[in-house]
Amino acid sequence: MKHPYYQLSLQARKRFQWKVILILFGILVFSGLLAYVTKSILPLFLIFAGLSTLATFIDVPQGIEKGNLVRYSPMFLTSVERKQKIQLHGGTLFDYYFCLPKYKSASERKKVVLLAYLEGLLHLIEAKKESPETSLLGTTYILNERTATKLGFTIIPPQIGQKLLLILNYIPLLVANSMLHKKLSLPKLSKSIGIETNIAKLQQQKKRIEALVVKLKKADL
Numbered sequence: 264m265k266h267p268y269y270q271l272s273l274q275a276r277k278r279f280q281w282k283v284i285l286i287l288f289g290i291l292v293f294s295g296l297l298a299y300v301t302k303s304i305l306p307l308f309l310i311f312a313g314l315s316t317l318a319t320f321i322d323v324p325q326g327i328e329k330g331n332l333v334r335y336s337p338m339f340l341t342s343v344e345r346k347q348k349i350q351l352h353g354g355t356l357f358d359y360y361f362c363l364p365k366y367k368s369a370s371e372r373k374k375v376v377l378l379a380y381l382e383g384l385l386h387l388i389e390a391k392k393e394s395p396e397t398s399l400l401g402t403t404y405i406l407n408e409r410t411a412t413k414l415g416f417t418i419i420p421p422q423i424g425q426k427l428l429l430i431l432n433y434i435p436l437l438v439a440n441s442m443l444h445k446k447l448s449l450p451k452l453s454k455s456i457g458i459e460t461n462i463a464k465l466q467q468q469k470k471r472i473e474a475l476v477v478k479l480k481k482a483d484l
Contacts, residue, residue, distance in 0.1 A: 266337040267361045268324070276324070283320045287313060316435045319357045335390070337362045338376050339383025344397060349387075350425075351401030351458070353380065356435040359442050369445045376405075376443065378479040381472050384414065388465050395463035402426065404455040415468035416458040429455060 268276065290313035297306040323340075326332035333341050338354030354362070354376060362379070363372050391397050402425035403411070408418050429436065429452050436450045465472075 266334070266358070268357075280321060280324070283317055287317050290314075290317075312434050315432060316356065316438060319355045319435055320360075323355050323357045335386040336379045336383035338379030339387075341387065341399075344391075344394075347394065347396060348398045348400065349391075351399055353401075353403060353405060354439075356439040356442075359439045363442055369443065372443050372445070374479055374482055378476065381414075381476050381479070384465060384472055385469065385476065388462060388469055391462045392466070395461065395466065397462045399458075399460050399462070399465070401458045402429065402455055403458060404429070404451055406456070406458070407454075408456055411456065411458050413468075414472060415464045416460045419457040419459045421455050421457040425457070426452075426455065 268279075271279070291310060294306040294309040294313070297309070298304065323332065327334055327340075331343055332352070333343060335341065338358050340352040340355070342350040342352070362375070364375060367375065387399075400422070402421045406414075411418060429450075433450070433452070436452075437448075440448045440450045
């Protein structure tokens with residue numbers, strides 16, 4: 264699966280980015296006027312909600328363009344490697360918006376996300392096969408402990424910084440989770456887990472991951 268955003272022409276991508284910026288500007292102006300008229304700080308929540316929700320539509324493409332983020336599949340990104348450590352990231356709201364099939368059921372959408380995640384892991388293994396000791400770290404509330412362990416991860420306490428990041432990004436996570444389930448669905452951050460592994464350990468699970476990819480593809484996604 265290719266990311267639909269990057270199938271757009273450069274001009275179409277620029278137009279999309281400008282639309283996002285104009286919407287953000289509109290939210291700022293409206294919230295500012297509302298705060299002035301009502302003499303309330305409540306409209307500031309609108310600013311926070313708008314910025315946190317729409318920022319991903321700008322930050323992610325720019326992060327990839329600048330080399331701060333690496334995309335291994337439409338729903339799987341990582342930070343750039345630093346000191347033999349890589350931070351894992353699942354699909355963002357930006358990715359969900361472009362990649363989730365609108366006609367698919369919630370269960371089918373979950374399979375699409377899982378397939379892209381697994382394919383991303385395989386591409387990461389291949390890209391880093393010459394660096395088996397490279398550590399991989401992440402925090403997830405989507406994968407459960409059993410699935411994460413089967414994929415070659417060790418469960419660790421969630422990193423404080425990553426946990427805080429999930430909390431600060433609760434609104435876009437809420438929107439993305441609701442898109443995934445096709446209904447209002449609160450992300451269960453209390454069930455988030457920390458995961459850790461390295462390329463060598465993932466390599467040992469490569470055949471299992473490949474088998475899961477084949478199984479999901481046969482499900483006619």
